[in-house]
Amino acid sequence: MSGIPSNERRRPDRAALVIAPVLFAIAALIWWDAGRLAEMSNYSRIGPATVPHVVAIGLALLAVWTGFEAWRGDFPEREPIEVKPVVFIVAGLAGQMLLLKTAGFSIATGALFALTAFGFGRRKLWISLPIGIAFSFVVYIIFGRFLQLSLPAGPLEHLFF
Amino acid sequence: MRAKPRLTEDTLLKHFFLASLIAGAMALPALAADYTIIAPAGPGGGWDQTARSLQTVLQDEKISGSVQVVNVPGAGGTIGLAQFASQNSGNPNALIVGGYVMVGAILTNQSPVTLNDVTPIARLTGEYEAIVVPAASPIQTMDDLVTALKADPGAVSWAGGSAGGTDHITAGLIAKAAGVDPTKINYVAYSGGGEALAAILGNQVTAGISGYGEFEAQVKAGTLRLIAISSAERVDGIDAPTIKEGGLDVVVENWRMVAAAPGLSAEQVTAINADIEKAANSDAWKDILKTKGWQNTYLAGDAFKEQLGKDIAATESILKDIGLVK
Amino acid sequence: MGTFEFLLQGVTIAAQPMNLLYALIGVTLGTAVGVLPGIGPALTVALLLPVTYKLDPAGSLIMFAGIYYGGMYGGSTTSILLNTPGESASVVTALEGNKMARAGRGGPALATAAIGSFVAGLIATLCLAFIAPFVVKFALSFGPREYFALMVLAFVTVSAAFGDSTLRGLTALFIGLGLAVIGIDQQTGQARLSFGIPDLLDGIEVTTLAVAMFAIGETLYVASQGDRIPDKVEAVKGSVWMSAQDWARSWKPWLRGTFIGFPIGAMPAGGADIASFLSYSTEKQFSSHKDEFGKGAIEGVAGPEAANNASAAGTLVPLLSLGLPTTATAAIMLAGFQQYGLQPGPLLFATNPQLVWGLIASLLIANFMLLVLNLPLIGLWVKLLTIPKPWLYAGILLFATLGTIGANPSVFELGMLLAFGLLGFAMRIFGYPIAPVVVGLILGPMAEQQLRRALAISQGDVSALFLSPIAAVLFVLAILAVVVPLILRARGKGEVLSQFAANED
Structure with a gap:
């Protein structure tokens, strides 16, 4: 499977080719959603659905253009990426999100801190986790206690306050 | 240059310093919440x-x-x-x-x-809703505004907060009480009383409707004319008739x-x-x-x-x- | 009359040693909190305002001014060094500033931002003192149609931030416009693209999007590059200070940024973000180093940072003379003023001159303190880059999520942060620029609402859009912004541009 015959160096960029249908799906979603809006009588003649329709058309056209460029292989070359560190950091963010209400700010954010460091190669969790929790607890004291930001409290925070 | 641990300590120290600084500035008691x-x-x-x-x-x-x-x-x-x-x-x-x-x-x-x-x-x-017009407007009273509204509802543009909010509801109630179809009012929604105020001061719209507090300073300075207030009875310190006095049964708080x-x-x-x-x-x-x-x-x-x-x-x-x- | 005496009197009070100390504390606290990624000036002021309540009125006003300027400036430091803008107005700063920092020119970038902020703050504060009444008149003459014309101009010039591909720049912009549709439609109260989820009814928070796309997207991208990105960046190549050439290239952008930022900040629907966008594209037009844009052009830091600060002073024009808070920061300031017994409004300058001039003098002093504090600290700030990556990025994520949790402690908001972080990561992999997404989210709703308001007021008459002189001038400028580069290109001067487009970073 070769690309445009005149340019043997460039081949269809398959990963980039996926972007086109994604953009098209977003355009279709916006178009569909705008369709169920009630056009209420108003004096501006531009209703709530006008702008979403324009955005949807724009995205659909861009989807076609993207498909074309991806087929010609016009996207910049990509460096290979390492997936593992990304997974750890995403796990950290998801963990913080899920732990926040039950474990409180310090423990949840400490977990995020440790997992991020882990993703970047600091594998000693028994060091980074306590550091992260302690650091987050200090942040909690400054922002949650003294500056009155409403940060969720958990067992650790209740122990002290 | 390998000085990783020391630098980390430095940053930590900096934050502890910040903590003590703020702690010193405002010492708050930390009790269990009732x-x-x-x-x-x-x-x-x-x-x-x-x-x-x-x-x-x-x-x-x-x-x-x-x-x-x-x-x-x-x-x-x-x-x-x-x-x-x-x-x-x-x-x-x-x-x-x-x-x-x-x-x-x-x-x-x-x-x-x-x-x-x-x-x-x-x-x-x-807080009561206030209806105001720019100081230069030919509209002097609530009656004038209602007359204009009855003549051509589209020509009377109202600036107020978001659609469906208190301001919009009050404008709708006024139209209904005056016998005008509430769907026919030309209500122009702004993100808040402040932005609406700028449009009224700039003579961009016919009238403005929002909480009295938003307009108070301008009314006192004479740059806006307060033509009615949405209370049941006149309020001390606010020099305006109620909408009710004008014959429209509208009270909004x-x-x-x-x-x-x-x-x-x-x-x-x-x-x-x-x-x-x-x-x-x-x-x-x-x-x-x-x-x-x-x-x-x-x-x-x-x-x-x-x-x-x-x-x-x-x-x-x-x-x-x-x-x-x- | 007496304006000058009042100002002099105010400065004399503000310059007392005790008050100078308060200014220094305010600037330090403001910078320290504002510098954290994810915590923008509005949150900084809201958080630190209570600290000032314990002082006497003069002292608290001065400390407050310090916090305000410190918070404004602190955000640009992390934008430049770490590519993590905490609010919309520093998004543009990150574009060129971070490229400079990566090339070891973080020092000059921070310096031009600090000095530019100082120059702009100085001029704009003096403008606030002497020409506020005229500026207010001009700002009020802006109705929906004039704002719509301004938005069109901003849209046309925003392509300056597109990077090296029109396709990818436009796609990023339209993704932003699509996100902007989400939420309750202001004119009709109907929910758009919300799918029955109540958390989506208020739309996407610009801060959440900016922090997610930049701070989290950047972290994920750096992590995915493994060892290709060195563990430590060489913080300083050449001098930490600005060279003679840096000065020569900075002073005009500072002035241009000031004169773009101040009037736009004064407009009730303007704001620092639009000012910084317009300043960036202006600098790109005027620069004799167009080829450096996108790779670390100092003009692209100097102009927007000056515009940003000038518009902060501009915001005070409607706030003090009309009592109109036009930004989130201004709304919080209004609450603060009320604590000092200041009731902003049209009569303020007449009834309460001491306090008003005291505030203006405080702003001047705080502005000066900012420079005093930050220039020597630049050497320290660039050391941020030498913190080992694991700890640096763990800290960035900690503070980025702290800002979001503090503004809205909901699991859904954190979920959006993660989702947009992944989007920012994916876009980086495929070479999409990030800034246009944020720009689309900011400009989209403004343009739509202003157009619909303008047409409602004219009862659907489209010609009315062009009948105002100001709107007409803005439309002509927008057309020129499209046509002039085309003509230049036709005359052969576009070689640089096209050559630049072919290159990759």
Whole structure:
């Protein structure tokens, strides 16, 4: 499977080719959603659905253009990426999100801190986790206690306050 | 250069320094919270200010040892309300601040949780809607505005807050009372009273409608003409007739209230009622009302519940007339 | 009359040693909190305002001014060094500033930002003192149609931030416009693209999007590059200070940024973000180093940073003379003023001259303190880059999420932060620029609402859009912004541009 015959160096960029249908799906979603809006009588003649329709058309056209460029292989070359560190950091963010209400700010954010460091190669969790929790607890004291930001409290925070 | 551990310590030290600096600037007592007040809006807004003022009074008057305010913003307060009702059933220490805006937001957002799912305690304060025109406008009175509205509703543009909010509802009620189709009003929504004020001052629109506080300084300076106010009777210190005096039966109060959790026993409700009554009657609360320019419209118990029911019914009917609720 | 005496009197009070100390504390606290990624000036001021309540009125006003300027400036430091803008107005700063920092020129970037902020703050504060009444008149003459014309101009010039591909720049912009549709439509109260989820009814928070796309997207991208990105960046190549050439290239952008920023900040629907966008594209037009844009052009830091600060002073024009808070920061300031017994409004300058001039003098002093504090600290700030990556990025994520949790402690908001972080990561992999997404989210709703308001007021008459002189001028400028580069290109001067387009970073 070769690309445009005149340019043997460039081949269809398959990963980039996926972007086109994604953009098209977003355009279709916006178009569909705008369709169920009630056009209420108003004096501006531009209703709530006008702008979403324009955005949807724009995205659909861009989807076609993207498909074309991806087929010609016009996207910049990509460096290979390492997936593992990304997974750890995403796990950290998801963990913080899920732990926040039950474990409180310090423990949840400490977990995020440790997992991020882990993703970047600091594998000693028994060091980074306590550091992260302690650091987050200090942040909690400054922002949650003294500056009155409403940060969720958990067992650790209740122990002290 | 390998100095990793030392640098990390440095950053940590810097933050400890910051901590002690701030700690020194404001030494706050850290006690267990007795009441937790949910402010269903972001920091700085009206509900947040009400919640934090109530917090100050409850603490300073020693009604409650320590009070915590938690912000749960979003969707006209309905997100905070939904979270409050589902998480605090039977909890006598949880309070939520809310207001008339919530009544409309519950209807337009089709919120599954309504004010029937909480225990209303008392109305604390309120603000009346003011109708203003630019000082240079040919419109002198409410009668002039109604005449113009009847002649050509499209030619009368109203600037106010978001569609479906208190300002829009009031404009709709005025049109309806004047015998004009409420769907025909040319209501131009702005993100808030401030932005609407700029449009009125710049002569971009015919009239403006918003809480009196938004316009007060301009009215006193003579750059805006106040033609009517939405109270039932004239208000001390506000030099304008009521809409009612002009023959249109429209009374709107943008009130703020405090409510408790659902599922409380009668004794628990009585206890909360007593605490709030004590706070609302304190001099500290009255001072706050004065500095913030809030009207004291304290109303508790069954009288408040009755008023609430009336407001909800009237709001639902006008939102249907405007076409925002089906 | 007496304006000058009042100002002099104010400065004399503000310059007392005790008050200078308060200014220094305010600037330090403001910078320290504002510098954290994810915590923008609005949150900084809201958080630190209570600290000032304990002082006497003069002292608290001065400390407050310090916090305000410190918070404004602190955000640009992390934008430049770490590519993590905490609010919309520093998004543009990150574009060129971070490229400079990566090339070891973080020092000059921070310096031009600090000095530019100082120059702009100085001129704009003096403008606030002397010509506020005229500026207010001009700002009020802007109605919906004029704003719509301004938005069109901003849209046309925003392509300056597109990077090296029109396709990918436009796609990023339209993704932003699509996100902007989410939420309750202001004019009709109907929910768009919300799918019955109440958390989406208020739309996407710009801060959440900016922090997610930049701070989290950047972290994920750096992590995915493994060892290709060195563990430590060489913080300083050449001098930490600005060279003679840096000065020569900076002073004009500072002035241009000031004169773009001040009037736009004064407009009730303007704001620092639009000012910084317009300044960036202006600098790209005027620069004699167009080829450096996108790779670390100092003009692209100097102009927007000056515009940013000038518009902050501009915001005070409607706030003090009309009592109109036009930004989130201004709304919080209004609450602060009320604590000092200041009731902003049209009569303020007449009824309360001491306090107003005291505030203006405080701003001047705080502005000066900012420079005093930050220039020597630049050497320290660039050391941020030498913190080992694991700890640096763990800290960035901690503070980025702290800002979001503090503004809205909901699991849903954190979920959006993660989702947009992944989007920012994916876009980086495929070479999409990030800034246009944020720009689309900011400009989209403004343009739509202003157009619909303008047409409602004219009852659907489209010609009315062009009948105002100001709107007409803005439309002509927008057309020129499209046509002039085309003509230049036709005359052969576009070689640089096209050559630049072919290159990759």
